[in-house]
Amino acid sequence: MIEIKKLTKQADNKLILRGIDLSIKKGETVAILGPNGAGKSTLLKVLATLIKPTSGLVKINGLDLKKNHLEIKKLFGYLPHSSLLYDHYSPLENIVFYGNLYGIKKAEERAVELVKEVGLSFFLNEPVKNFSRGMIQRIAIARAIVHNPELLLLDEPHTGLDQGAISILNNVILSMKAKGTTTLMVTHDFKQAAEICDRVIIIKNGKIVDDFKLEENALNFVSEKYQLQVEGVS
């Protein structure tokens, strides 16, 4: 699904990504861990076509990121720190707008269905500006999956969510996984990573320092690996 070879990204004089080599199969749910400033979000932004890489090759579904960016944009759903929602618009208006941008047929029906799925159907026509952080994040999730993406790029999706919202988000990720969606999730939450991911990548100073598969209930294993690689504790 994703092939990355010798990917580098330089901003001003700082090398943020230093030769990332990564291959992710279709249907995998991958957590990207690492300290602040390691380049996790930058990697996600490169995949989301928001920033252009300095060098290297990125292929998604066999399509070259540089040459086929329009086709690639149809494939992924991106959930960054910000909600990407219009404050004065209701959840319905926001999702219908994005649905139309992605060329979804019956965008309104799809929007109603998604808002129901994230448990906010009661607030369908309320402006988003009146919502709490958790509610906004739920609508943001609905926005990210409006076009049934084959690839989900999530940047710290659990931050600031209550337990109910976390469980809704996890259910969405797992149901997308059941449909064969590949998920790439940048997170600092080891518990969530151990719960829903089947592979973990640790990035430090713009390089992948560890890449391992996860068994069930592997929270301690993830913590140990992280401490070993990032904090140097053995």
Place this chain on the structure above:
Amino acid sequence: MTLLKTAFLLAKKDLYSELKTKQVLATMIIFAGLTILVFSFAFDPANNTTKAVIPGVIWVIICFSGILGLNRSFLSEQRNDTMQGLLIAPMDAQSIYLGKFIANFSMILIVEIVAIPFLFLLFDFKILGSIPYFILVMFIGSFGFISIGTFLASLAANSKSSEMLLPLLLFPITSPILIGVVQATRIMLTNIENLASALAWIQLVSAYDVIFFVLCFILIDYVLEV
């Protein structure tokens, strides 16, 4: 999705936002109204020389109220990083530019439709020239000003002092348009015998419009990168 279809979707979104919030258009119309009032106090409408300042007043209103709208056009996409939402959608940067241009152009046309009759009314101005030609001049002048302004607004939006930067960039680049349309407006409103001269100004402005519209359309790809 075609370029035009996504552009119209974006323009519709911006105009619908405006309908809901009533922030930009109301400010533009109030500004235009206040400018006309101040000019009507400053110049005696009964005096014949006052008629000479009308073309200038029209374009002062369009320029400054236009800048109010242009400034908000891309800054509004910074809240919640909605610009990223547009950039990751399957459309070219050109669609975003075109969508924003259509929305800004529609808003300036509304301001013109409201403000210019009000100006003529307050100054008791009777058009001695040609109304269709006058409308043509307004159209091509506004087109050039807004197409360049939309591009520069996208550029200035990345700056911390974008509201100051936009006029600084916009006025030098649009000065040939402004000189041409003020001259053409003057001839169309007061001295239609000089039509040939006005048509020459219109041709100059039209050529400038086309060149800069195409340039902005091509260069927007480099400006909208995160």
